[in-house]
Amino acid sequence: KAGVTQTPRYLIKTRGQQVTLSCSPISGHRSVSWYQQTPGQGLQFLFEYFSETQRNKGNFPGRFSGRQFSNSRSEMNVSTLELGDSALYLCASRLAGDNEQFFGPGTRLTVL
């Protein structure tokens, strides 16, 4: 069974631009969560989607948004990029009702 996949793996953008990251969960997993990882702050929860609905949300500004499609694939969008948005963005999936999350390799976003 394939693991969680994320595309692209690396991305370089400039301030003010927007970016869309993609995540394909493990087959059968309907819950997808997104995290931002930076050296100083560790793993910060962005949001969780389940069956195309946002179920939980972290403390990030409205520039960070997401969605989930009927096939459970998820996208995350960041608008008006700032230098501080440079980070590793991780996606994790889990089975409904299960507490064990499985992570993808992440997308490394650099904002110049």
Place this chain on the structure above:
Amino acid sequence: GQQLNQSPQSMFIQEGEDVSMNCTSSSIFNTWLWYKQDPGEGPVLLIALYKAGELTSNGRLTAQFGITRKDSFLNISASIPSDVGIYFCAGMNRDDKIIFGKGTRLHILP
């Protein structure tokens, strides 16, 4: 909001030594998870704990869910070079939210 205090922040040990790290919180969690992250990769789940007092092993790794449900520890016995990485604890609360510690960076001296 809920926070997890993970310690130590980093460790330098000799190959073959045992390692111990822990996470504490002022809040109660229903599940504790331990992950390891290698450079350039996403975290990989090592051990999941579901009941207070539960002690679970996975090879050389042993983790325990604290009796108070506010803490957990991870032990690694007889460390080897491939144990190098960042170890994260995570707690899931009754609102189904997962909160991560800031990680323990393990270094193994030759």
